[in-house]
Amino acid sequence: MKKIIIIVLSVVFVLFVCAAVAPFVIDLNKHKGKIIELAKPYLPRDFDFAGIKLTLVKGLGAEIDGLRIAENPEFGSGDFLNMGHLRVKLKFLPLLRKEIQIKEVILDKPVIQLIKNAKGEFNFNDLMGSQTSEPADTGNAHKEGKEGKKEDEEPAGKSEGALFAGLAVSTFTLHQGRIDFIDEFTHQGTATTTTIDLLDMKLTDVSLDNPIHLSMSARIPDGTKQNFTIQGTVGPLGKTLDMNRLFVDFALQTKDLSADRIIAWYPSVKETLPKDTNFSGLLGMEMFLKGTIDNLDVRCTADLNNLDLAYGETFRKPGLVPCQISLKTRKTGDDIQLDPSSITLHTLSLTASGKVSNLNDPHFDLSMGTGDTSLKGWESLVPALKEYEPEGNFILKTSLKGTSNNATADVQFSSPRLAFRLPQSADKSQGAATGKSFFESMDMKVQAVKKDDAVKGTGNLEVKTGEIQAAAFEKMQAQFDYQNDILGIQQFQVHILQGDVSMNGTVATNEMQWNVKPVVKNINMAEAVDKFTQYAGMFKGTFSGSFAANNAGDGKQKGGLNASGSFQINQGEIMNLNLLDTVMESLAGIKGMSTFLNKEGSELKKQEITRFDSMDGDFSMASNKIKLKKVALHNIHTVEITSTDALIDGLIDYPADKLDLKGKLVLSQEYSERLAKKTEPLKALLNQEKRMVLPISIIGSIGKPTPILDVPYVTSATAKYYGKKELEKLEEKIGLSKKKGDKEQQSGEKGKKESPFENILKDILK
Numbered sequence: 001m002k003k004i005i006i007i008v009l010s011v012v013f014v015l016f017v018c019a020a021v022a023p024f025v026i027d028l029n030k031h032k033g034k035i036i037e038l039a040k041p042y043l044p045r046d047f048d049f050a051g052i053k054l055t056l057v058k059g060l061g062a063e064i065d066g067l068r069i070a071e072n073p074e075f076g077s078g079d080f081l082n083m084g085h086l087r088v089k090l091k092f093l094p095l096l097r098k099e100i101q102i103k104e105v106i107l108d109k110p111v112i113q114l115i116k117n118a119k120g121e122f123n124f125n126d127l128m129g130s131q132t133s134e135p136a137d138t139g140n141a142h143k144e145g146k147e148g149k150k151e152d153e154e155p156a157g158k159s160e161g162a163l164f165a166g167l168a169v170s171t172f173t174l175h176q177g178r179i180d181f182i183d184e185f186t187h188q189g190t191a192t193t194t195t196i197d198l199l200d201m202k203l204t205d206v207s208l209d210n211p212i213h214l215s216m217s218a219r220i221p222d223g224t225k226q227n228f229t230i231q232g233t234v235g236p237l238g239k240t241l242d243m244n245r246l247f248v249d250f251a252l253q254t255k256d257l258s259a260d261r262i263i264a265w266y267p268s269v270k271e272t273l274p275k276d277t278n279f280s281g282l283l284g285m286e287m288f289l290k291g292t293i294d295n296l297d298v299r300c301t302a303d304l305n306n307l308d309l310a311y312g313e314t315f316r317k318p319g320l321v322p323c324q325i326s327l328k329t330r331k332t333g334d335d336i337q338l339d340p341s342s343i344t345l346h347t348l349s350l351t352a353s354g355k356v357s358n359l360n361d362p363h364f365d366l367s368m369g370t371g372d373t374s375l376k377g378w379e380s381l382v383p384a385l386k387e388y389e390p391e392g393n394f395i396l397k398t399s400l401k402g403t404s405n406n407a408t409a410d411v412q413f414s415s416p417r418l419a420f421r422l423p424q425s426a427d428k429s430q431g432a433a434t435g436k437s438f439f440e441s442m443d444m445k446v447q448a449v450k451k452d453d454a455v456k457g458t459g460n461l462e463v464k465t466g467e468i469q470a471a472a473f474e475k476m477q478a479q480f481d482y483q484n485d486i487l488g489i490q491q492f493q494v495h496i497l498q499g500d501v502s503m504n505g506t507v508a509t510n511e512m513q514w515n516v517k518p519v520v521k522n523i524n525m526a527e528a529v530d531k532f533t534q535y536a537g538m539f540k541g542t543f544s545g546s547f548a549a550n551n552a553g554d555g556k557q558k559g560g561l562n563a564s565g566s567f568q569i570n571q572g573e574i575m576n577l578n579l580l581d582t583v584m585e586s587l588a589g590i591k592g593m594s595t596f597l598n599k600e601g602s603e604l605k606k607q608e609i610t611r612f613d614s615m616d617g618d619f620s621m622a623s624n625k626i627k628l629k630k631v632a633l634h635n636i637h638t639v640e641i642t643s644t645d646a647l648i649d650g651l652i653d654y655p656a657d658k659l660d661l662k663g664k665l666v667l668s669q670e671y672s673e674r675l676a677k678k679t680e681p682l683k684a685l686l687n688q689e690k691r692m693v694l695p696i697s698i699i700g701s702i703g704k705p706t707p708i709l710d711v712p713y714v715t716s717a718t719a720k721y722y723g724k725k726e727l728e729k730l731e732e733k734i735g736l737s738k739k740k741g742d743k744e745q746q747s748g749e750k751g752k753k754e755s756p757f758e759n760i761l762k763d764i765l766k
Contacts, residue, residue, distance in 0.1 A: 044126055045080065046070040061089035061103070075115045075123040083110035091170070104171040115182045118189075172203035177218075186267055194265070198226050211235045211247070222258035222282070229253045232289075244293050252287040259283060259307055276312035281319050283307050293331075300327040317381055321346055334359045338366065346381060347374040354400075362403060369397040375418070389436070392418040402450070409457075411446040418442060422469060439466040439476075448482070456483035471497055471531045485510045499523030499542070515550040525569060535702060541572030547619075564620040574610040577705050580636050580644055583665055583696055586709035590718075611637040617648075626652040628661065636665075643668035652702065659705055661698040666691050681718035 050066030069081040085108035094101040115123040177199035184191045198219040206212050211233040217226045232250035259279045263270050270277075284303040291297050304323035310316040317323060323346075328339040336356040343350045354366030372393050379386040394415040401408050419438040441464035448457030463476035473496035481488045487507040494501050501523070505516030525543040530536040547565020610633075617631030633646040650661030667675070672692035676683045685692045695710035 043069065045072070049086075055087070055089075061087065063087050071113070071115075072123045072126055075117060078113065079111075080123060081110060081112050084108050102169045104173065105169050107172075107174045107177065110174065110177045111180070112177070113180045113182065116185045118184045120185045169206040170204065172201075172206050174199060174201040176200065186264075192264065194221055194261075196220050196228075200226070208235075208237050208239055211249075212237070214250075220254070220257065221261050223256050227255040227257065247292050248289050250287075250289045252289070253285070255284045256282045257284065274311060276314075277310070279307055279309040281307040291331075294333055296331045298327065298329050298331070301325070302327075313383065315382055317345065321381065346377060349373070350396075364403070364407065365401050367397075367399045370395055387421070387423045389421045390419070391436075392416075392438070394418065405450075405452055407450045409446075409448045409450075411444075411448070411459075413442075413444040413446075415439065415442045435467075435470045437466070437468045439463045441465065454484065457481065468496070469531050471527065473497075482509075489516065497523040497527050499544075513551060515548070515552075517546070517548045519546045520544055520567075525572070538575045538703070539573070540575065541569040541615075544568045544570075549621075560623050562622050564618075566616070566618045568614060568616040570614050572612050572615055576703065577610045577698075577707065578608060579610040579633075579646065579696075579698075579707050580638050580641060580665060582707045583694055583709045584641075586711065587694065587714065590711060590714060612646075613637075624654045626654060628652065631663075641668070641671050644671070646696075648698070650698070654702075657701045657703070659698050659700055659702065663696055663698075665694040665696055667694070681721045684717040684721035685714065 047067070047069040049064045049068070052062055052064045055061050055063055064086040065084070067081075067083050067086050068079045071078050071080045085106075087104075087106040087108075088102060089104040089106075091101040091103045113123075117123075176197075178195065178197040179199065181194045181196070182191055183194070186192070196218050199216070200218070201214070201216040203215075204213040212235045213233050214230060216230045218228045219226050220228045230250055230252050232248065234246065234248050234250070237246070259281055283306065286301045288299040289296065302325040304317075304325065305321070306319045307323065308317065308319050309323075322344060324344045325342075326344075327341045329341065330337045330339070335358070338352060338354050338356070340351055340353045342352070349371050350368060351370070352366060352368040354364070357363040357365070372395055374393050375390040378390060379388075392415055394413060397412045399410045417438060417440050419436050421436045442462070444459065444461045446457055446459035448455060458479075458481045460480070461476070461478040463473075465472070465474045466476070467473065473494050476494040478492040479490045481490060485508060487509055489503060489505045489507070492501075492503040499520065499522040501518060501520050503516050503518040505514060507514040521544050522542050523544075526537075526540040528543065529539045545565060545567030547563055547567070549561065549563035551561055612633045613635035615631065615633045618629040619631075620627045620629070628648060628650055631648045633648070635642065636644040636646060638644075645666045646663060647666070648661050648663035650659070650663070652659055652661075666687070669689065669691050672682075672686060672690060675692060676686065682692060685694065687693050695713050697708050697710065698705050699708065700706035
């Protein structure tokens with residue numbers, strides 16, 4: 001036994017010594033020309049190497065230094081591949097059977113240059129090879145016999161593809177490689193170079209007939225270290241590579257991938273996005289692929305937290321704002337099944353699922369929805385929301401069915417509470433309430449249909465309760481439709497300010513021009529004025545009206561408010577205007593009347609407001625100037641005076657806060673008679689109904705109106721009255737007064753004769 005052990009150890013020692021000495025004894029470099037000649041059938045390029053040596057201790061095989069494969073002459077004169085060191089290890093046992101099988105190929109620091117020219121052609125196309133037909137059978141071949149025929153057929157068999165011919169490697173390893181990709185196609189006339197380095201790759205069980213196991217890591221541009229990895233299997237490749245049948249089972253991961261680089265690689269991504277979309281920064285992604293192109297499962301998660309994404313001035317997601325896309329889908333033939341996938345942005349989480357059938361003419365059947373989404377912080381992403389200060393939560397659900405030319409969609413939006421602040425008016429003097437408005441128990445449903453380029457739909461809105469600028473409301477309901485860029489408000493109604501408001505109209509969404517017809521019934525005017533204007537505490541009453549309004553503007557003010565209609569105010573009070581009292585004081589102050597009306601004036605001073613039973617009339621509005629037409633105040637009340645009416649027309653210049661109103665006070669019959677008894681000349685102001693008419697004007701501002709009696713008219717009328725009386729007295733003195741019973745002077749008698757004094761009187765009183 002001891003001798004056997006000594007013999008075995010001796011044999012091992014001899015073999016070890018031979019293995020150590022063989023590389024120094026056997027010089028493969030003298031066979032360099034033969035090696036290059038043998039490789040030519042597999043590689044249609046010039047190639048060379050600096051040196052080659054046999055290895056035994058590290059594994060039976062060879063090491064090659066400075067191996068290079070020349071570039072395709074049509075693409076340049078440099079090297080397509082240049083590697084610092086190549087090691088090839090062979091399997092020992094197959095050599096005993098006179099078979100050469102590669103155990104491992106190791107590449108150290110290879111550099112490969114890929115070029116895509118302006119025509120879209122790659123510089124490695126010629127290396128892919130082509131299937132060649134078997135050489136024609138000749139008589140000589142038959143004569144050479146069976147052995148000779150096999151030798152002739154071998155080159156044809158080896159031409160199955162220059163790149164993959166003879167591919168049967170247990171392990172392929174690459175260390176610290178680099179790939180330079182030169183693109184002359186994407187931007188015509190400009191060549192861009194993208195470099196992938198720190199490339200480590202290991203392939204095991206490399207063959208054409210079995211799956212190849214792959215593990216690869218690399219640094220793609222803009223990374224500071226290896227930021228791209230792939231692990232999994234691919235294949236079998238088969239003797240003829242068919243990408244449609246190629247089976248893959250990959251797990252891919254990227255980190256710190258530059259968004260700008262993606263656009264450089266795939267400019268079509270930029271073209272598919274809206275024009276003003278811009279993004280920069282780094283992103284990460286994990287992707288799992290399993291199957292073939294026609295039957296493929298895909299799971300992908302994209303981390304966009306560090307991406308800065310913007311759409312013009314409308315939207316901007318700065319870095320560090322949470323954003324993630326999670327996709328889970330399955331492709332079977334021309335159909336795609338979307339399993340629950342989600343997009344998360346800030347507080348929003350949108351989930352989608354469904355199916356897309358027939359990718360050549362896609363048919364959608366998708367459903368999407370959000371969880372309970374908070375509006376907190378969204379003003380930092382959507383600047384337009386900043387002035388509204390939105391708060392609250394909402395849930396959105398939608399479904400989409402059909403094709404790109406013929407589709408239907410259902411949308412449901414609900415919120416337990418939405419709060420917002422209406423923007424401050426440019427005219428800060430308006431002083432409207434600036435508190436937050438809110439909606440509670442809000443539900444909206446929309447059904448839409450798209451056919452070709454036309455979109456139409458219907459919807460309804462319900463809000464249980466809420467506030468608009470501190471004005472509480474309840475039971476808000478709306479029904480609307482949409483067609484040809486026109487939003488039609490078919491019905492809108494809400495109980496607000498202790499009354500009801502209803503409305504219908506249209507909104508041209510492409511130009512944001514609207515035209516509405518509101519109807520207001522019995523709202524509390526005091527509350528409305530206090531909450532929506534700066535004239536708090538000035539008006540009271542119950543307001544009703546119907547009018548038409550639009551924002552078409554006029555020639556001077558594009559987009560300004562136009563309105564016209566009628567209104568009525570019941571049991572109203574104007575708190576800053578003493579209309580009747582002020583006019584009567586002016587009347588009492590006219591020379592010749594103060595003696596009779598001093599008592600009236602002292603009584604009237606006790607009144608501080610204008611109170612009336614009702615006010616009604618018409619109005620129109622343009623450029624924020626309100627024109628009043630046929631406005632009538634009925635039964636104006638004072639301490640002593642009742643049943644007085646007023647008729648007013650004129651202009652309220654809202655921007656300038658100026659009044660230019662004219663009209664008349666019509667005193668009650670009873671009060672007119674009382675005044676006429678005290679001051680007989682006032683009879684000149686009586687109308688056919690025996691009611692005294694006092695012409696007035698109202699100037700000043702809305703906050704401080706000033707009523708003015710038309711004193712010249714009153715004095716002129718009373719003067720004419722006095723003149724008439726004096727002339728009548730003179731006529732009596734000279735015996736020209738009418739006699740009772742005079743037939744020619746009877747009222748209504750035709751052809752009556754007038755006295756000369758009557759003609760003189762008419763001329764004076766003209």
